[in-house]
Amino acid sequence: MARRGIPEVNASSMADIAFLLLIFFLVSTTMDTDTGLFRKLPPMPEKDQQEEQKEIKERNIFVVLVNKYNQLFVENDLMDIRDLRTAAKEFIENPDNKSTLPERVLTEVEYFGLWPVTKYHVISLQNDKGTSYETYMAVQNELTAAYNELRNELSLKKFGTKYDDLSRGDDFEDEDPRKNAIDEIYPLKVSEAEPKDIGGN
Numbered sequence: 338m339a340r341r342g343i344p345e346v347n348a349s350s351m352a353d354i355a356f357l358l359l360i361f362f363l364v365s366t367t368m369d370t371d372t373g374l375f376r377k378l379p380p381m382p383e384k385d386q387q388e389e390q391k392e393i394k395e396r397n398i399f400v401v402l403v404n405k406y407n408q409l410f411v412e413n414d415l416m417d418i419r420d421l422r423t424a425a426k427e428f429i430e431n432p433d434n435k436s437t438l439p440e441r442v443l444t445e446v447e448y449f450g451l452w453p454v455t456k457y458h459v460i461s462l463q464n465d466k467g468t469s470y471e472t473y474m475a476v477q478n479e480l481t482a483a484y485n486e487l488r489n490e491l492s493l494k495k496f497g498t499k500y501d502d503l504s505r506g507d508d509f510e511d512e513d514p515r516k517n518a519i520d521e522i523y524p525l526k527v528s529e530a531e532p533k534d535i536g537g538n
Contacts, residue, residue: 396436397455397458399428399461400463403463403464403465404465405468409476418475423483425480425483426487430455442454449518449522458526461530462528462529463532464532487523
């Protein structure tokens with residue numbers, strides 16, 4: 338009795354199926370992309386607006402340096418990056434009105450009335466050309482988080498909701514005026530200089 342041969346599998350369409358699967362995974366898979374820091378620039382001053390030139394006092398400047406070894410120096414003192422947010426929040430707000438921190442100016446703010454604002458404060462950020470991207474982004478994130486936390490805390494205290502959850506106005510293009518008021522109390526002021534060869538000192 339003759340043995341029956343094993344039937345051959347028609348593989349002519351396997352290549353087409355594999356190609357279709359490849360296309361499917363390419364289309365459906367999300368790719369990781371680098372995201373930057375979104376910051377809203379201040380509006381251009383009016384043509385006829387005369388801005389007073391105010392001397393920046395040393396107490397109003399918060400100097401943050403990152404050297405080529407990714408070491409963080411705040412006001413010339415070595416600092417762990419985990420402590421940067423707390424230090425930045427104290428500088429921005431100056432809750433105890435210390436003479437070594439930014440001067441507070443009583444300012445008329447919508448919804449808040451007269452409010453002490455450190456309107457002349459500036460965070461000066463300088464990094465070395467050899468600073469790693471990860472450290473650079475970590476420092477940026479901590480400084481931005483300091484402003485965000487202060488804004489959220491104030492919004493919760495005043496309006497009972499987080500700053501990020503405040504609704505927009507009737508016009509989608511217009512921000513909620515309550516957000517503008519909080520921005521006036523805690524304006525984001527981070528001055529970033531061009532990277533230099535700071536070195537390790």
